[in-house]
Amino acid sequence: MKIIESPELDAFRDECRAWLADNVPREKRPPEGPAMRDFDLAWQKRQYEGGWAGVSWPKDYGGRGLSVLEQLVWHEEYARAGAPPSGSMFVALSHAGPTLIVSGSKAQKARHLPTILRGEENWCQGFSEPGAGSDLAALKTRAVIDGDHLVVNGTKIWTSYGHLATWQELLVRTDPDLPRHKGISWVICDMRTPGIDIRPIKAMSGLTHFCQVFYDDVRIPLANVVGEVNGGWRVAMTTLGFERGTGTIAHQIELSNTVDRLIAAARDLPAADGRGRVIDDGAVVADLATLRAEVLALRSLTAASVSRGMREEVPGAEGNIVALWFGELSRRVHAAALDLLGPRGLERGGDHDWPLHYLEAYKWAIGGGTSEIRRNAIGERVLGLPKGPSAR
Amino acid sequence: MIVDLHPTEDQRMIEESVRAFLADRLPVERLREPAHQGGAAEAAAWAELTALGLFGLGLDEARGGLGLGLAEEALVARALGLHLVSPSVVAQMIAPHLAPDDALRAALVAGETRAAFANRIGEAGGHLIDGAGASHAVLLAGGVALIGIDALGSPEPVDAIDETVRIARMLAAFPAAPRDAASDRALLLLAAYLTGIAQATRDMAVAYAITREQFGQPIGAFQAIKHMAADMATRAAAAEAQCFHAAVTFGRGLDDGIEAAAAALLAETAALANAGANIQIHGGMGFTAECDAHLYLKRAHLLASLAGGRRLHQRRLLGTAS
Numbered sequence: 121m122k123i124i125e126s127p128e129l130d131a132f133r134d135e136c137r138a139w140l141a142d143n144v145p146r147e148k149r150p151p152e153g154p155a156m157r158d159f160d161l162a163w164q165k166r167q168y169e170g171g172w173a174g175v176s177w178p179k180d181y182g183g184r185g186l187s188v189l190e191q192l193v194w195h196e197e198y199a200r201a202g203a204p205p206s207g208s209m210f211v212a213l214s215h216a217g218p219t220l221i222v223s224g225s226k227a228q229k230a231r232h233l234p235t236i237l238r239g240e241e242n243w244c245q246g247f248s249e250p251g252a253g254s255d256l257a258a259l260k261t262r263a264v265i266d267g268d269h270l271v272v273n274g275t276k277i278w279t280s281y282g283h284l285a286t287w288q289e290l291l292v293r294t295d296p297d298l299p300r301h302k303g304i305s306w307v308i309c310d311m312r313t314p315g316i317d318i319r320p321i322k323a324m325s326g327l328t329h330f331c332q333v334f335y336d337d338v339r340i341p342l343a344n345v346v347g348e349v350n351g352g353w354r355v356a357m358t359t360l361g362f363e364r365g366t367g368t369i370a371h372q373i374e375l376s377n378t379v380d381r382l383i384a385a386a387r388d389l390p391a392a393d394g395r396g397r398v399i400d401d402g403a404v405v406a407d408l409a410t411l412r413a414e415v416l417a418l419r420s421l422t423a424a425s426v427s428r429g430m431r432e433e434v435p436g437a438e439g440n441i442v443a444l445w446f447g448e449l450s451r452r453v454h455a456a457a458l459d460l461l462g463p464r465g466l467e468r469g470g471d472h473d474w475p476l477h478y479l480e481a482y483k484w485a486i487g488g489g490t491s492e493i494r495r496n497a498i499g500e501r502v503l504g505l506p507k508g509p510s511a512r
Numbered sequence: 513m514i515v516d517l518h519p520t521e522d523q524r525m526i527e528e529s530v531r532a533f534l535a536d537r538l539p540v541e542r543l544r545e546p547a548h549q550g551g552a553a554e555a556a557a558w559a560e561l562t563a564l565g566l567f568g569l570g571l572d573e574a575r576g577g578l579g580l581g582l583a584e585e586a587l588v589a590r591a592l593g594l595h596l597v598s599p600s601v602v603a604q605m606i607a608p609h610l611a612p613d614d615a616l617r618a619a620l621v622a623g624e625t626r627a628a629f630a631n632r633i634g635e636a637g638g639h640l641i642d643g644a645g646a647s648h649a650v651l652l653a654g655g656v657a658l659i660g661i662d663a664l665g666s667p668e669p670v671d672a673i674d675e676t677v678r679i680a681r682m683l684a685a686f687p688a689a690p691r692d693a694a695s696d697r698a699l700l701l702l703a704a705y706l707t708g709i710a711q712a713t714r715d716m717a718v719a720y721a722i723t724r725e726q727f728g729q730p731i732g733a734f735q736a737i738k739h740m741a742a743d744m745a746t747r748a749a750a751a752e753a754q755c756f757h758a759a760v761t762f763g764r765g766l767d768d769g770i771e772a773a774a775a776a777l778l779a780e781t782a783a784l785a786n787a788g789a790n791i792q793i794h795g796g797m798g799f800t801a802e803c804d805a806h807l808y809l810k811r812a813h814l815l816a817s818l819a820g821g822r823r824l825h826q827r828r829l830l831g832t833a834s
C-alpha cells in the first residue's frame with residue numbers, strides 16, 4: 121500500500137485536465153436515439169483528434185500505448201471534469217476493444233481497433249437470450265458453417281444500443297452436441313447484414329436503450345470468429361471481466377456527487393412538519409452519513425480493484441465484490457433521494473430528474489450479472505464454497 | 513495521487529511475521545482459559561511483542577521508532593483483531609505517538625512502561641480496559657490523550673459483555689481531549705482491529721460451511737448460506753478498503769476526519785454483522801459458550817464502543833458533530 125506519484129504523472133494529469141477543460145462538450149447530451157449515438161461518436165472523435173483515445177491501447181492500432189497508471193489518471197480526470205458517459209461507445213471501448221486486444225487476430229485488430237478509437241463505429245453486445253440470461257451457457261442462437269461463412273438463426277435480447285450500433289460481439293452455438301460451454305463461438309457481427317431485424321424495447325424509466333435482435337439466415341464470414349470456433353466461452357468470460365475495471369470510476373464519482381447533492385438538499389429544505397430543516401432529523405443524519413461512508417468505500421474498493429488490476433492480465437472474481445456493492449448502493453442512494461425530497465422528488469423533468477435516476481438505478485443490480493449471481497460467484501470463486509448450478 | 517492498495521513486499525513481510533507469531537503464541541482458543549484472559553497471555557508474550565517492533569512501528573526514526581507509516585500500523589492492528597489480542601496492545605501502539613517527552617516515549621516503545629485504553633462514560637468517570645500492569649491510559653474521550661492512571665482514581669472491577677477482558681470502573685472526572693490528527697489515527701487503528709474481526713468471522717463461517725453437512729451436502733452449497741457468506745466478504749472488503757485507503761492517504765490532503773469516521777462506521781457495521789452471521793451459520797453450536805463465535809461478537813461490541821459508536825461517526829460524516 122502506497123501513494124504512487126511522480127512529476128511525470130503530475131504533468132500528465134495537468135495535461136488531461138487542461139485538455140478536458142477546453143474540450144468537454146458544453147451542449148446537453150441527447151437522452152436517446154440516433155442523436156445520442158451521433159453525439160457519443162463525435163465526442164469519441166474529438167478525443168481521438170486530441171490524442172486522448174485509447175490511452176493504454178497499443179500504439180500500432182491508434183492507441184497511446186501508455187501504462188495503466190496513465191489510463192487511471194485519465195479516467196479520474198475524465199470523471200472529475202464531468203465528461204459525458206461513453207454510452208453507446210461503452211461496449212466498443214470497454215468490452216469489444218479489450219477483448220480483441222487480448223484474443224483477436226492481427227487482421228481483426230487492424231480492422232476494428234482504429235475505427236473504434238476514431239469514433240467511426242460503435243459496438244453492442246449480443247450475449248443474453250430470452251432463455252439464457254443468468255444461465256448464459258444455455259444460449260441457443262445457432263450458427264452453422266457453410267463454406268467460409270457462418271449462417272446464424274435465433275434471437276438475442278436486452279442488447280443495449282443494438283438499434284444504434286454498427287458491430288456486435290455475438291455469442292452463437294456452433295456445436296449443439298458438445299457440452300454446453302464448449303460449443304459456443306464469439307463472432308464479430310455486422311449489424312447491417314441482411315436478415316437482421318431489430319425491435320427496440322422501452323425501459324421502465326421511459327428510455328429506449330436496448331432491444332431484441334432477430335437473426336434469419338444471417339451470413340457472417342468465418343474470418344469474423346474471434347479465438348477458436350467453439351472456443352467462445354473463454355473469450356466471453358474475458359469480456360465480462362472487463363466490465364468491472366476502471367470503467368466504473370465515472371459511476372462512482374457520479375454517485376458520490378449525488379450523495380453530496382442530497383446532503384445539501386437536506387440542509388436547505390424545510391422539514392415536512394414545517395419545523396426546522398430536513399437534516400435536523402437524527403434518522404436523516406444516520407441515513408445520509410451511512411450513504412456517504414458507503415460511497416467513500418466504493419471509491420476505496422475501486423482503488424483496491426484497480427490495484428489488483430495493475431498486476432493481473434485478466435480481472436479475477438473479486439471484481440464481483442465492487443460490482444455488488446455498487447449495484448446495491450446505487451439503489452439505496454436513489455431511494456433515499458425520493459424519501460428525503462418528499463412529493464417534489466416525484467416530479468419528472470426539471471434540472472435533475474430524480475425519478476429517472478431512481479428508476480434507471482435498478483439496472484446496476486441486474487445487467488451484466490444480477491446481485492444473486494454475483495453472490496454466487498463471490499461465494500464459490502472468492503471464498504471457495506461448494507458449487508451450485510451457477511456462477512459466471 | 514494514485515492510491516495503490518496492494519501491499520508492498522515489506523508490508524507483506526511485516527504482516528506475515530506478526531500473524532505467524534500471533535497464531536503461534538496468541539491463538540483465539542487461549543481465551544477459553546480464564547488464566548489467559550484480561551491481557552495475561554499478552555503479558556506473558558510481552559518481550560516478544562516488543563521485539564517484533566510493534567510499539568514504535570509508525571514513529572519517526574528520529575523519535576525512536578521504525579519510521580514506517582500508518583498503513584503498516586493498520587495492518588498490524590487488523591492482525592491483532594483477527595486474534596482478539598488484548599486492546600491494550602493497540603493502546604501501546606498508540607501511546608508513543610502521544611508521549612509528551614523523550615524519556616516516556618522511549619519507555620513505551622521499549623515496552624517497559626505500559627498503557628491501556630480508558631474511555632469516558634458521560635460526565636462521571638469511565639472504563640479502564642485490561643489495565644493490569646499499565647501505568648498510563650490512552651484516554652478516548654472525544655479526542656485522545658495519554659494520562660497517568662493514578663489521575664483516574666481507584667479502579668473498581670465490573671463485569672461487562674466481554675468477559676475475556678478485565679474492565680474497571682473509574683470514578684474520577686475524565687478530562688475531555690480535543691479531536692485532532694492523533695485521535696483520527698487512533699480511530700483508524702480501532703477500525704482496523706474491527707476489520708480483523710470481520711475477516712476472522714468470515715473465514716470461520718466459510719470453513720464451517722464447507723465441512724458441516726445437512727441434507728446430504730455441505731451447508732455452504734445452500735444459497736441462503738452462500739449468499740450470507742458473500743455479504744460477509746463484501747462488508748469486510750468494503751471496511752478494509754476504506755480503512756487502508758484512509759491510512760495510506762492520511763495527511764495527504766483528503767479530509768482525514770471524514771475518511772476515518774467512514775472507516776470506523778463501516779468497520780463497526782462489518783464486525784458486528786459478520787460476528788452475528790457467523791453465529792447463525794454455526795447453528796446451535798454457534799449459540800454456545802463452547803464455540804469461539806461468541807468471543808468475536810463480544811469483542812466487536814467492546815471495540816465499537818471504544819471507537820465512539822456509530823452515531824458519533826455518522827454525525828462527523830455530515831459535519832454535525834460537536
Ligand SMILES: Cc1cc2nc3c(=O)[nH]c(=O)nc-3n(C[C@H](O)[C@H](O)[C@H](O)COP(=O)(O)OP(=O)(O)OC[C@H]3O[C@@H](n4cnc5c(N)ncnc54)[C@H](O)[C@@H]3O)c2cc1C
Pocket residue numbers: 244245246247248250252253254255277278279280281330483486487488489490491492493496509510511735
Ligand atoms: C439495462 C440492461 C442492459 C443490458 N444490456 C445487455 C447487453 O447489452 N447485452 C446482453 O447480452 N445482455 C444485456 N443485459 C442482460 C443482462 O445481462 C441479463 O438481464 C442478466 O444477466 C439477467 O438475466 P435475465 O434477465 O434473463 O434474468 P434471469 O436469469 O431469468 O433472472 C431472474 C431472477 O432469478 C435470479 N436467478 C437466476 N439464476 C439464479 C441462480 N443460479 N441463483 C440465484 N438466483 C438466480 C436472478 O438473480 C434474478 O433475480 C442487460 C440487462 C439490463 C437490465
